[in-house]
Amino acid sequence: MNAHDLIQEIIERKGKIENVFWIACGGSMIDLMPANELLKREATTFTSTVYTAREFCLMAPKSLGPKSLVIACSHSGNTQEVVDGCEMALAAGAEVYPWGEGVPQAEVPQGIGALMAAELLDQQEGYEALADMYAGLKQMDALLPAAREKVNAELGARFAELCQQHKFFYILGSGPNFSQTYAMAICSLMEMQWQHCCYI
Numbered sequence: 602m603n604a605h606d607l608i609q610e611i612i613e614r615k616g617k618i619e620n621v622f623w624i625a626c627g628g629s630m631i632d633l634m635p636a637n638e639l640l641k642r643e644a645t646t647f648t649s650t651v652y653t654a655r656e657f658c659l660m661a662p663k664s665l666g667p668k669s670l671v672i673a674c675s676h677s678g679n680t681q682e683v684v685d686g687c688e689m690a691l692a693a694g695a696e697v698y699p700w701g702e703g704v705p706q707a708e709v710p711q712g713i714g715a716l717m718a719a720e721l722l723d724q725q726e727g728y729e730a731l732a733d734m735y736a737g738l739k740q741m742d743a744l745l746p747a748a749r750e751k752v753n754a755e756l757g758a759r760f761a762e763l764c765q766q767h768k769f770f771y772i773l774g775s776g777p778n779f780s781q782t783y784a785m786a787i788c789s790l791m792e793m794q795w796q797h798c799c800y801i
């Protein structure tokens with residue numbers, strides 16, 4: 602998947618994009634949040650919003666139309682709410698880009714979402730950090746396995762012990778990292794471990 606070419610083709614077809622809508626459910630939505638944060642911070646000529654797919658369908662934004670880009674993610678590839686959101690967006694004339702999983706880190710939702718956001722910024726407004734974004738994401742596949750081993754070896758048992766000792770955790774985060782704060786609380790702890798906690 603080539604984010605540069607994809608965005609270039611979209612702009613050639615649609616002209617300048619006026620708004621971006623990121624839609625997904627659960628963990629897939631969490632993966633889209635950093636790209637949305639990048640656009641919220643950097644974009645001056647278009648807006649960006651992340652929605653749960655069902656909320657997008659029930660409260661369709663009035664600005665959804667031919668100058669919209671809807672980026673939809675489903676880890677399974679067939680989440681009904683995401684499919685419904687894509688169909689609604691297509692009916693409104695929006696450009697829709699759906700994707701799932703099973704690709705290198707630069708192409709998983711967090712990686713490709715960030716690259717698509719950076720490319721849209723660059724091609725519509727200019728984005729001086731574009732090369733750094735590509736360089737950083739290229740390093741992820743090499744860095745993540747060693748980081749995972751280190752965390753498991755040095756922190757896994759300690760964190761399990763803390764979960765047994767404490768009935769409640771506060772998970773703190775903000776900005777582009779808030780997605781992982783939210784994920785840690787609702788997915789990793791509350792859903793998977795049945796550990797009471799709150800994200801802040």
